[in-house]
Amino acid sequence: MNSSRTLALGMLLVGACHSGSPVPTPVHGATDVGTPTALATDGSYVPAADRVGAVFPAAWRHKAGRVPVFGAHAMVASDAPLGSAAGVEILKRGGNAVDAAVAVGFAIAVAYPEAGNIGGGGYMVIHLADGRVAALDYREMAPLAATRDMYLDANGNLTDRSVVGPTASGVPGAVAGLTAALAKYGTMSLAEVMIPAIRYAEDGFIVDSALANSFRSNAKLIAEFRGSAVFLPNGAPLAAGTRLKQPALARTLRAIAARGRSAFYEGAIAEAWTSELRGAGGIITMADLAAYQPVWREPVRSTYRGYSLLTMPPSSSGGVTITETLNILEGYASLPAYGSAGWAHVLGSAYQRAFVDRNEKLADPAFVKVPIAQLTDKAYAARLRATIGSMRATPTSTLNTAIRDGMETTHYSVVDDKGNAVATTTTLNNLYGSGVYVASAGFFLNDEMDDFAAQPGKPNMFGLVQGEANAIQPGKRMLSAMSPTIVLDREGALLLVVGSRGGPRIITSTSEVILNVLDYRMTLADAMSAPRVHHQALPDSLYFERDAITPAVADSLRAMGYGVAMGRGIGLVNAIMRVRGGFEGVSDPRSAGKPIGY
Ligand code: DON
Numbered sequence: 282m283n284s285s286r287t288l289a290l291g292m293l294l295v296g297a298c299h300s301g302s303p304v305p306t307p308v309h310g311a312t313d314v315g316t317p318t319a320l321a322t323d324g325s326y327v328p329a330a331d332r333v334g335a336v337f338p339a340a341w342r343h344k345a346g347r348v349p350v351f352g353a354h355a356m357v358a359s360d361a362p363l364g365s366a367a368g369v370e371i372l373k374r375g376g377n378a379v380d381a382a383v384a385v386g387f388a389i390a391v392a393y394p395e396a397g398n399i400g401g402g403g404y405m406v407i408h409l410a411d412g413r414v415a416a417l418d419y420r421e422m423a424p425l426a427a428t429r430d431m432y433l434d435a436n437g438n439l440t441d442r443s444v445v446g447p448t449a450s451g452v453p454g455a456v457a458g459l460t461a462a463l464a465k466y467g468t469m470s471l472a473e474v475m476i477p478a479i480r481y482a483e484d485g486f487i488v489d490s491a492l493a494n495s496f497r498s499n500a501k502l503i504a505e506f507r508g509s510a511v512f513l514p515n516g517a518p519l520a521a522g523t524r525l526k527q528p529a530l531a532r533t534l535r536a537i538a539a540r541g542r543s544a545f546y547e548g549a550i551a552e553a554w555t556s557e558l559r560g561a562g563g564i565i566t567m568a569d570l571a572a573y574q575p576v577w578r579e580p581v582r583s584t585y586r587g588y589s590l591l592t593m594p595p596s597s598s599g600g601v602t603i604t605e606t607l608n609i610l611e612g613y614a615s616l617p618a619y620g621s622a623g624w625a626h627v628l629g630s631a632y633q634r635a636f637v638d639r640n641e642k643l644a645d646p647a648f649v650k651v652p653i654a655q656l657t658d659k660a661y662a663a664r665l666r667a668t669i670g671s672m673r674a675t676p677t678s679t680l681n682t683a684i685r686d687g688m689e690t691t692h693y694s695v696v697d698d699k700g701n702a703v704a705t706t707t708t709l710n711n712l713y714g715s716g717v718y719v720a721s722a723g724f725f726l727n728d729e730m731d732d733f734a735a736q737p738g739k740p741n742m743f744g745l746v747q748g749e750a751n752a753i754q755p756g757k758r759m760l761s762a763m764s765p766t767i768v769l770d771r772e773g774a775l776l777l778v779v780g781s782r783g784g785p786r787i788i789t790s791t792s793e794v795i796l797n798v799l800d801y802r803m804t805l806a807d808a809m810s811a812p813r814v815h816h817q818a819l820p821d822s823l824y825f826e827r828d829a830i831t832p833a834v835a836d837s838l839r840a841m842g843y844g845v846a847m848g849r850g851i852g853l854v855n856a857i858m859r860v861r862g863g864f865e866g867v868s869d870p871r872s873a874g875k876p877i878g879y
Contacts, residue, residue: 328804329860335797335807338620340828343810349858349865352878356866358855359385359693360782360874361393363486367477368695369877371469378701379407379466380474385693386459386707387478387534391527392486394512394725395495395712396691396782399533399545401727402454403707404593405462406580406765408775410700414582414767415466419458419575420596420758421451421729426564427755432735443735444742446506447563449715449728451759455707456537456545458575465577475538482534482723485526491873493521499713506561508718508725530723546570553721561717563726572756583657585611588799589773592766593706595651598643599764603792605635608662609669616800620812620830622837623672628796629816629823629843630669632789633677636818639788644750645758651750674842677821690763690782694857696775696864702857704765706780706787711742732759743784746819764791768799775859777805781869783852789815790852798858805858809867813851822846 326348328334335345350356355378357368367388368381376384382405389397402421408414432443442448463471488496496503496518503512511527512519519525536544544550551570558565580591581600585607592600609631610616617623638656655661668675690708708727709715715728734747741747751760762785768777777798781790790813797808812829816822822844830838835845853872858865866876 331802332804333802335619335801335803335811337810337812338828338831341812342828343870345807345810347806347810347870349804349806349867350876350878351863351865353863354698354879355696356857356864356876356878357381357385357693357695358857358866358868358874358876359389360691360853360855360868360872361389361397362489362875363392363481364389364397364693365875365877368693369879370477371474372697373879374469374473376469376474376697377467377699378695378697378703379462380469381697382693382695382703382705383459383463383467384474384477385695386455386705387475388481389691389693390455390724391478391481391530391534393492393691395499396707396709398453398707398709398714398725398727399455400450400453400714400719400724401707401709401729402451403458403705404597404761404763404765405458405703405705406591406593406767407462407466408591408702408767408769409466414580414591416578416580416593417458417462417575418578418593418596418758419454419461420761421454421727422573422758423730423733423753423755424452424564424566424569425572425755426566427730427753429753431753432730439736439739443731443733444711444728445502445716447558447561447715447717449730450558450563450565450717450726451729452565452569452573453727454573454575457542457573460537460542461575471541472538475534479531479534479538482527482531485524488519488521488523488525489873490521493519495712502713502716503718506715506717507720508713508716510720511718511723527723529720533722533724546573550722554719557719557721558717558726563717581653581657583607586799587771588776589769590766591769593764594653595643595760596645596758597761597763598639599762599788599791600766601643601653601656602635602639602762602788603764603766604657605638605662606631606788606792607795608657608659609634609666610796611659612663612666616796619797619801620834622834622841625814625823625825625830625834625838626672626674626841626843627669628793628814630675632816633675633818634665634668636785636816637677640746640818641748642750644760648754648757649750672841677818690787692765692780692782692853692855694778694780694855694866696778696857696859700775702767702775702778704767704778704780706763706765706782708763708782729759732761740819744820745785745817762787764788766791766795768795777856777858779854779856781852781854783850785817786815786851789813790854794854794856805856805865805867809854809856810870815851820844820846824848824851826851
């Protein structure tokens with residue numbers, strides 16, 4: 282892998298740091314009017330009686346006891362403050378949670394271009410107050426001209442062409458997915474829900490410090506493929522406080538608002554952007570666009586200690602892998618003390634086993650028979666649990682490849698005043714996707730092709746070692762880890778709307794927020810601030826965020842036979858929890874996100 286493969290991977294810190302400095306005077310349109318996730322720990326928040334105070338290691342950078350955002354009626358939590366604002370705007374105009382989620386989806390395509398997109402794809406899990414549930418798969422698919430070995434060089438070595446440049450993109454699904462969701466479960470017109478997005482693109486918005494950092498850190502990639510005129514005018518990345526207008530994107534959005542998905546998949550705009558891409562060496566054609574369809578699927582339904590989960594089935598691995606992990610953990614009468622070596626061992630071992638299955642068996646169900654029933658079966662989980670030693674590591678294999686960092690997807694959660702809930706995760710894969718900016722239509726294209734096993738048995742960008750099931754085939758969806766999830770309480774009422782970004786760590790970060798709330802009885806804010814542990818089978822080691830565990834716990838784990846890796850953040854979660862009198866919203870303290878409720 283050359284440097285461009287890792288280029289976009291070092292962006293984790295973008296937007297992840299917040300000072301405790303006082304909130305500055307709001308700038309009209311700014312996306313960071315203050316420090317949105319630097320929630321106060323001023324003692325003003327009284328958690329519900331069933332919550333237990335969390336204790337984190339002394340060196341851990343996020344403090345327990347933060348105050349969540351509260352909304353008596355509704356809540357939107359996303360990584361982009363303007364995205365959350367767009368959702369709330371639609372809710373206040375009378376839209377439901379699906380209307381608002383679609384509004385957020387288009388708004389973040391403008392205001393959060395590193396991950397929000399119309400050139401990528403995603404997944405949506407819906408739970409309506411009347412009991413209806415749905416899961417929408419609008420994952421990208423491999424172009425019809427894709428071939429199994431298309432990313433190998435003449436010597437059979439993996440190149441970086443699945444990550445960067447014009448051949449890295451799957452056929453985008455975002456516009457098809459968002460419009461399909463609105464048509465089936467929304468109450469407003471496309472033109473109405475796209476009002477905020479079009480306004481952000483046409484009138485512009487003030488670039489905030491997180492976005493400015495993002496442009497600066499990714500300037501080389503953006504400059505390589507035509508994004509300069511918009512994001513690096515005069516050769517310099519747009520600075521915080523400047524206004525960003527995106528007229529080409531505004532035209533595309535207006536066309537979509539007027540004509541629906543066909544404006545993106547057929548006709549002049551589609552011709553223009555596909556020929557622009559092909560001119561640069563890409564392989565997506567009008568036939569690919571005509572063939573693209575989002576797919577309504579049955580959510581994966583599972584139970585955990587009496588709670589119910591609704592989550593995303595394949596082509597994402599997220600729901601099955603979370604379910605398998607929680608089924609393994611459910612067999613323990615209680616989980617070991619939070620932050621202890623036992624905690625890391627038990628959670629890590631459960632993830633490790635679930636990821637072994639994920640990496641080999643899960644793939645696009647249109648191409649591969651996926652054993653969902655077996656993998657989500659509690660008796661099967663019990664057999665896996667029996668292989669976990671009391672305090673010793675189980676080697677996955679001898680292959681040992683470093684986990685790579687990457688935080689370039691985005692999750693948002695929406696709850697409306699009727700109790701309808703939507704969990705959506707969407708991505709370009711890497712920050713700014715393949716780097717290819719379609720100047721004629723104003724958007725970045727994804728590099729989702731890297732989520733395939735471009736060379737089965739060899740690690741991808743995330744260090745995931747995946748098998749033949751996820752090899753490239755034309756028209757196939759690449760396996761994802763995206764895990765939009767809705768948790769219902771023991772009475773079947775909405776409890777949590779949750780999801781994350783972070784490649785394979787989506788699975789761990791999403792499920793750990795759930796475990797922190799359900800098992801460790803943390804408040805939602807603490808559940809989000811808490812240190813996380815990750816294991817993805819290969820590389821065969823436990824991965825922690827720096828200072829997430831004490832040196833003594835690390836020593837114990839090494840003595841148990843674990844490789845212990847430390848690094849940067851695991852996931853960026855946006856979650857909503859129903860509490861007495863309304864909803865709490867929390868954006869991950871690792872991000873510049875912002876919940877807005879009312
Ligand atoms: O679908 C997936 O699993 C990945 N493309 C998600 C990528 C992601 O979360 C980027 N950040 N790490």
